[in-house]
Amino acid sequence: MAIKKFAVACYDTEETLFPAVEKVRHSGYKLHDVYTPFPVHGLDVAMGLKETDLHVAGFIFGLTGTSTAVGFMSWIFTSDWPVNFGGKPHWSLPAFIPITFELTVLFAAVGMVLTYCYLNQIMPGVKKHIFHPRQTDDYFVVVIELNEHVSETEVVSFLKSTGSVETNVQIAEDSWWYGRWDEKEAYELA
Amino acid sequence: MHLKYESIVREPLVDGNKTYRQVTEDIVSPIEKKPGKMWYAGFFIALALLGFGVFSVFWEVYFGIGVWGINRTVGWGWDITNFVWWVGIGHAGTLISAILLIFRQGWRTGVNRAAEAMTIFAVMCAGQFPIFHMGRVWDAMYVLPYPNTRGPLWPNFNSALLWDVFAISTYFTVSLLFWYSGLVPDFATIRDRAKTKFRKRAYGLASFGWTGTAKNWQRFESLSLVLAGLSTPLVLSVHTIVSFDFATSVIPGWHTTIFPPYFVAGAIFSGFAMVQTLLILVRKILGLEEYITLGHIEAMNKVIVLTGSIVGVAYLTELFMSWYSQVVYEQDAFNWRIIGPYWWSYWAMMTCNVVSPQLFWFKKLRRNIPFTFIMSIVVNIGMWFERFVIIVTSLYRDYLPGSWTYYSPTWPEVGFYIGTFGLFFTCFFLFAKYFPVIAVAEIKFVLKTSGDNFKKEMIKVDEQPLEEFVHENSHH
Numbered sequence: 001m002a003i004k005k006f007a008v009a010c011y012d013t014e015e016t017l018f019p020a021v022e023k024v025r026h027s028g029y030k031l032h033d034v035y036t037p038f039p040v041h042g043l044d045v046a047m048g049l050k051e052t053d054l055h056v057a058g059f060i061f062g063l064t065g066t067s068t069a070v071g072f073m074s075w076i077f078t079s080d081w082p083v084n085f086g087g088k089p090h091w092s093l094p095a096f097i098p099i100t101f102e103l104t105v106l107f108a109a110v111g112m113v114l115t116y117c118y119l120n121q122i123m124p125g126v127k128k129h130i131f132h133p134r135q136t137d138d139y140f141v142v143v144i145e146l147n148e149h150v151s152e153t154e155v156v157s158f159l160k161s162t163g164s165v166e167t168n169v170q171i172a173e174d175s176w177w178y179g180r181w182d183e184k185e186a187y188e189l190a
Numbered sequence: 191m192h193l194k195y196e197s198i199v200r201e202p203l204v205d206g207n208k209t210y211r212q213v214t215e216d217i218v219s220p221i222e223k224k225p226g227k228m229w230y231a232g233f234f235i236a237l238a239l240l241g242f243g244v245f246s247v248f249w250e251v252y253f254g255i256g257v258w259g260i261n262r263t264v265g266w267g268w269d270i271t272n273f274v275w276w277v278g279i280g281h282a283g284t285l286i287s288a289i290l291l292i293f294r295q296g297w298r299t300g301v302n303r304a305a306e307a308m309t310i311f312a313v314m315c316a317g318q319f320p321i322f323h324m325g326r327v328w329d330a331m332y333v334l335p336y337p338n339t340r341g342p343l344w345p346n347f348n349s350a351l352l353w354d355v356f357a358i359s360t361y362f363t364v365s366l367l368f369w370y371s372g373l374v375p376d377f378a379t380i381r382d383r384a385k386t387k388f389r390k391r392a393y394g395l396a397s398f399g400w401t402g403t404a405k406n407w408q409r410f411e412s413l414s415l416v417l418a419g420l421s422t423p424l425v426l427s428v429h430t431i432v433s434f435d436f437a438t439s440v441i442p443g444w445h446t447t448i449f450p451p452y453f454v455a456g457a458i459f460s461g462f463a464m465v466q467t468l469l470i471l472v473r474k475i476l477g478l479e480e481y482i483t484l485g486h487i488e489a490m491n492k493v494i495v496l497t498g499s500i501v502g503v504a505y506l507t508e509l510f511m512s513w514y515s516q517v518v519y520e521q522d523a524f525n526w527r528i529i530g531p532y533w534w535s536y537w538a539m540m541t542c543n544v545v546s547p548q549l550f551w552f553k554k555l556r557r558n559i560p561f562t563f564i565m566s567i568v569v570n571i572g573m574w575f576e577r578f579v580i581i582v583t584s585l586y587r588d589y590l591p592g593s594w595t596y597y598s599p600t601w602p603e604v605g606f607y608i609g610t611f612g613l614f615f616t617c618f619f620l621f622a623k624y625f626p627v628i629a630v631a632e633i634k635f636v637l638k639t640s641g642d643n644f645k646k647e648m649i650k651v652d653e654q655p656l657e658e659f660v661h662e663n664s665h666h
Contacts, residue, residue, distance in 0.1 A: 014638075037210065037379065038631040039407040047404055054412045058420075072335070073347045081341060085348055098353040098431055102360040105420050109364040113371060116413045117398070120406045122374065126399030136379040136402055138210035138634075181394020182387040 003187050004174050005146040006032055007155045008131045009164035010139040014040060017140040020162035021046045024142060029155060032143040032174070035135040054119070058112035065107025069100040127179035129172040139166075145174075196639040198648045201485040203296055203640035208480070210634050217628050218380055220476045222389070225623050228475060236615035243609010246602040247322055255325040257602050264585045264597040269323045271577040272607050275460070276316035276614075277358065277432055278453075278573060281425055282461025283309025284365060285493075287372075288421035291414065296640055297489050299632040300481050304472060305465045306369040307625070311617040312464070313362045315610035320354070322606070350434040357431040364424055368417045374400050375410070376626045429457045436580065442523035443584030446511065452504035459497035459543070460573035462490050466566035468618065470559060472627055481628050484557050491556040494569065498547030501576075505544060523584060531596055532583045535575050542572020 011017040017040070024031050025048060034047060044051075073096045077083070082090045117123055135141040142164075144155055152169055159167045171187060179185065204213075225233075250257055260267040283305040290298040321330050333355045335344050345352050377397035384390040400406070433449035466487065473482040512524040527536045546568050550556050587594045621627070638644045651659065 033403045033405075035402045036404065036407060037214075037402060038375075038634040039411050040404075043404050044408045049405055049408060052405075052409045052412045054409050055416050058416045062420075076335075076344045077347065081344060083346070085346070088348075092348055095348040098427070098434070099347055099356045101423070101427055102353075102356040105364060105424050106360040109367055109417060109420055112413060112416060113367045116371070116409055120400075120409055122398035122400055122406075124395050124398055127394070128399050128401045130382060130401060133382045134211075136375070136382045136400075137214045176399060180391055181381055182391040 002174055003171060005152075006131070006170050006172055006174075007144045007146055007152070007159060008166075008168050008170055009142045009144075009159035009162065010132050010134070010166040011142065011163065012139060012165050014140070016163040017142070018042070018046055020142055020159075020164065023158075023162050024144060027158065029150060029158075030145040030147070032145040035131060035141040035143070037134075037136050037138060037140075040140070054112065054116060057115040058108045061111025061115075062104045062108035064111070065104040066100055068107065069103035070096060073099065121176045125178050126176050127181060127185075128176045129170075129174075131170060131172070132166070195648060195651060196645065198645055198652060200640070201483070202642040202645050203300060203483070203485065203636055204633060205480040205483055205642045207643045208637060208641050210637065213633050213637060214379055214383070214630055216478070216481070217626050217630050217633070218383065221380060221624060221626065222385075226475075229619065229623060233616065233619040236612050236619055239608050239612030240616050241612070242605055243607075243612050246605025246609055247318075249602045250322060250606070251327055255323070257600060259598050259600045259603060261595060261597070263588055263593045263595045264582055266323075266581050266585065267597055268578075268599045268603045268607060269319045271574065271581050272610065273316050273319035273323075274432055274453075274577045274581075275574050276312045276319075276610065278429065278457035278460045278577075279464045279570075280309040280312035280316065280361070280365075280461060281429060281454070281457035282465050283307070283312075284361075284368075284421050284425040285458055285461065286465070287368060288418040288425065291418040292422060295489075296636050297486050299629060299636050300483070300486050301465065301469060301490070301628075302632070303369075303372065303625075303629045304469055304621075304627050305461075306365065306372075307618065307621045307627075308464060308468060309365050309461075310362065310369060311614045311621075312461075313358065313365065314617070315614050317358060317362070318606075318610060318613075320351075350431065350438045353431045354435060357428045361424060361428045364417070364421055368414075368421060371410070371413055371417070372629055372632070373625065374398050375402060376630045378402065379630055380626065426454055429453045436584075441584050441588075442517070442519040443527070443580070446508065448504055448507055448511070452501065452508075455497045455500035455504065456543075456573060456576060459494060459501055459547075460570055462493050462497070463566040463569035463573070466490055466494075466562055467570070470563045470566070472622060476622065476627065478628060481633060484559075487559065487562055488553075488556045491550045491562060491565075494565075495547050495550035495556075498543060498550075498569070502544035505540065519589070522587075526587060527579060527583045530583070530587075532579070532586070535579050535583065539572055539575040539579050542568050543576060546572075 009020065011020060017034075017036075021031075021034060021043070025046075031047065034043060036043065074091060077090050077092070085092075121128075130136075131143055132139050132141050142159070144159070146152055146155060146169070156167055156169065173185065173187060208216075258267065258269070260269070283302075286298050286305040287302045287309075290302075321327060324330055333345055333352065335347075336342075345355075374397055377393050378400035381390060381393035381397050384393060430450040430453065433453035436444035437446060437449040439445060469482050470487070473479050509524055512520040515521075526532075546565065549561075550565070555561050582597055586597055654662075
């Protein structure tokens with residue numbers, strides 16, 4: 001949680017976005033983030049982001065579901081309250097398959113979505129700074145974090161040279177906070 | 191350097207001269223306008239139906255299950271028929287959103303949001319029937335395995351009916367998560383272009399603070415793919431388990447191994463018909479003909495003719511097996527279905543489900559909107575009769591001729607069914623007004639490969655000599 005200064009460049013096509021991201025990476029400036037209105041394939045590679053491990057979380061949650069279902073039903077029917085169903089075995093594993101499968105899917109899906117929300121820092125009531133209102137519409141927004149070591153004008157003119165349609169400097173909160181989207185924050189009014 | 195190419199042989203998925211901004215405008219602007227008279231009329235009719243349904247259910251709960259027409263011989267009547275019918279309808283949404291995602295069917299992007307919404311609302315309607323069929327609905331939580339003061343006494347995990355509890359509730363939860371995770375970025379789009387304070391606040395809350403960073407989108411895609419992978423076997427398991435409600439019993443007409451695939455095919459068949467009914471209206475009323483094109487309608491009609499034929503083969507297989515089994519009870523059950531007192535339901539099912547969808551072999555009819563609309567309703571009537579045939583005509587003549595009976599529903603049963611239409615359409619009208627009915631981000635994702643105006647560029651690429659193409663594209 002910190003209020004920082006950012007240089008913001010907006011692009012209107014992927015054709016200008018990709019070379020710009022490459023240039024920013026090689027320039028040595030600190031790339032804060034790139035905001036896009038839809039998933040742009042290859043952008044994570046261009047930015048040098050690692051592949052996500054979210055699916056591993058899904059797998060682990062799924063296994064938890066499997067073992068919960070098998071363990072719970074086995075415990076109930078063999079030790080907690082064994083019931084005689086027409087003389088059939090108490091530990092009737094094939095009959096446990098449907099519920100085991102359903103709980104595997106349920107645990108994997110719910111667990112993965114919660115992990116996804118936690119990692120992405122999204123939740124009802126969460127607010128984050130929007131660098132350009134069209135970043136969820138049709139603009140691809142590249143944001144560079146400014147500090148005392150780089151010159152503001154230099155960064156802005158560098159960004160302009162990459163073919164951006166709009167370039168500006170903003171002071172913004174770099175993380176998330178709880179807030180209402182219809183209200184302006186103190187740093188925005190200052 | 192980023193050449194997006196798709197063969198020009200493939201029909202464009204988005205018609206018209208669209209830009210990313212125009213896509214947002216087209217899909218989001220109906221949400222920002224006041225709804226028309228048609229919307230209000232439809233919404234209040236749906237609310238009235240829902241009100242009648244609530245009254246019918248109240249009547250049943252107050253006076254007991256005896257107010258329904260079901261009796262000791264026919265223990266499952268309209269209630270379970272409607273349950274299976276609604277669950278089946280739900281299946282098309284998951285097929286479109288999950289299975290077609292895995293099969294990389296681009297055309298799903300235009301219809302998946304509305305189809306998934308339909309799934310969720312249909313499963314909500316379906317769930318009402320077994321719950322109120324319990325009679326003492328205040329004890330409904332007994333089906334859940336929670337620690338209780340009765341022992342603790344657990345439900346029977348070997349029962350197909352309990353499998354259903356788990357299958358339906360898991361299906362509802364996972365469908366809801368899948369649907370909502372896709373809605374979050376689109377809500378953010380509405381939020382960021384909102385002009386009124388209330389809309390900004392409401393969609394700000396609904397969008398969970400989504401900003402669309404590259405890492406968030408990377409995780410988004412990973413989540414979508416895994417949820418699709420989980421939903422694919424899930425959707426097949428749900429109707430398989432519904433069919434186990436019947437197939438694991440020893441009732442002639444129910445005790446058959448063909449039920450799981452037959453039920454799943456029937457579910458997809460009826461679900462696609464319902465998607466057609468809804469989307470033909472939605473595209474017209476909201477003016478989204480350029481996103482839900484004739485190509486989309488034709489693709490869904492192809493699924494209808496395929497699954498309809500699978501269902502037809504299953505009906506004939508059932509008849510063959512009853513003859514081939516040489517079991518008189520099986521043979522009589524099917525004989526009475528065809529020429530017994532319920533002959534009309536059997537022949538309604540055969541005509542609507544097997545004969546009429548065959549007309550979709552003709553391309554002209556597959557691309558004819560009024561014909562498709564009528565067919566979609568015919569198919570859903572047929573699929574309702576299928577469930578009625580399976581349930582009632584297997585039960586009304588049991589092993590003891592003294593208890594043979596003829597079952598007809600009473601008004602609270604019919605009212606309950608009408609009420610679920612009210613629930614379904616109330617939800618759907620609210621969805622069509624306040625939610626983006628087409629996945630905005632997903633359309634933008636396919637726009638440059640499958641949009642009409644961008645596909646025209648491909649003609650040039652196709653005509654270009656190879657040498658020249660390599661020369662232009664091999665370096666940057």
